[in-house]
Amino acid sequence: MDYYDLIIVGAGPAGSTLAHALQDSGKRILVIDKQDFPRDKTCAGWVTPAVMDSLDIDINHYGTGRTLQPIRRFRIGMMGQSAVENDHGEIVSYGIRRCEFDAFLLDRTAVPKQLNTPVKSIVRRDGNWVINDTWEAPLIVGAGGHFCPVAKLMGDGPGSHEVVVAAKEVEFEMTPQQAEVCEARGDTPELWFCRDLKGYAWVFRKGNFLNIGLGREDNHKLTEHLNAFVEEMKSEGRIPADLPGKFKGHAYLLYAHAERQLADDGLLLIGDSAGLAYTQSGEGIRPAIESALMAADIIRDQEDYSAQALQAYGEAIASRFGNRAMPQDEGWQVPDWVKMPLASTLMRSHWFTRKVVTEKWFLHQQVPPLATVSQG
Known part of the structure; x- marks a missing residue:
């Protein structure tokens, strides 16, 4: 049996940042x-940029040999309407490829790693947790996404009414012919909201790579909405007519709707396993990074891993992201006041799409970066 002080299940951005x-x-x-x-x-x-600052990543270093697409503009619209384009006048975000970004974060982490290893069992033994009858630790942190096996140990949330968002996307490198006909521009991601405001789609070009997807709260209509969106984008020339491969799916919880317990005796959840994706946009990377840094701050000098001792982590999450509240009418990412006939008009407004949709909901520019947690 190999003994550790801490085992992190999941090597994505949350897990690697904590390590x-x-x-x-x-x-x-x-x-x-x-x-x-x-x-x-x-x-x-x-x-x-807040994520890169919190991770202490040098932009020039990261951009050498990896995809790093500066974003200065956004095209935003409601499906069936013309889009509004806003120029922010500076770099407000960066396009990355997750295969590169996640590997970069993990490679710089100097701790033992057990990859290509599914977690088949987690049992409680003499006050510790034992994984696969091989590795033992008093504290396990779940960082394995929505279906994380550590999250399953916590059980369902209090009311078990969690709204799960389902999404499908495809990312591929375009051929020269595809790149020539693709109208989407690298510095201008496109966001297209469903007319019922229960989700949105995107077209995101990163150099010669193109990412297309759609996320909604009602999984049973996801493919139908995705197919209609893709056909509309093809007909308008926004994307190439010949898309390769199949769209891949994933699921996650929005912060305001999630009911998962964040900590228990010897257990703690970060990132998507905790259901921390921003309610308005569904973005999970920044909350994952920040939850990992907050968890590190709690764990660093801690030897007591009881539920009571780890309660400080839950308090830190609530302080940073607000208190969770299940609304009576479970909408997806937009407030009730937008869910009116006014929405169609608002999505044609340069002020609303820039100041509210982009800068507040998607970029969270009003929230300063979380300071990098000291490693010493």
Whole structure:
């Protein structure tokens, strides 16, 4: 049996950030993931400057040999209407490929890693947790996404009424012919809201890579909405007519609708396993990074991993992201006041699409970056 102080299940941005923040803490840490890296990850793939600042990533260094698409504009519209384009006058975000971004974060983490290793069992034994009858630790952190096996140990949320968002996307490198006819521009991602405001689609070009997808709260209509959107974009020349491969799916919880417990005796959840995606946009990378840094701050000098001792983590999450509240009418990412006939008009407004949709909901420019947690 191999003993550690902390085992992190999931090597994505949340898990690797936690390991990186604690790698000089003196704690023995193991990172486990069911996949090898680099690996494909279903995600539109953009990060804000706040994320890069919190991760202490040098933009020039990261952009050498990797995709790093500066974003200065957004095209936003409602399906069936013309789009509004807003120029922010500066770089407000970066397009990345998750296969590169996640591998970069993991590679810089100097702790033992057990990759290509599914978690088959987690049992409680003498006050510790034992994974696959092989690795033992008093604390396990779940960072394995929506279906994380550590999250399953926590059980369903209080009311078990969690609204699960389902999304499908495809990312591929365009041929020269496809790139020539594609109207989408690299510095201008396109966001297209469903007319019922229960989801949105995107067209995101990163150099010669193109990412197309759609996310909704009602999974049974997802493919129908996606197919209609793709055909509309093809007919308008926004995307090439010949898309390769199949769209891949994933699921996640929105913060305001999630009911998952964040901590228990010897257990703690970060990132998508905790259901932290921003309610208005569905973005999960920044909340994942910040939750990992907050968890590291709690764990670094902690030897008591009881539920009571770990309660400070839940308080930190609530302080940063607000208190969770299940609304009576479970909408997806837009407030009730937008869900009116006024929505069609608002989506034609340069002020609303820029100041509210882009800068507030998607970029969270009103929220300063979380300071990088000291590693010493």
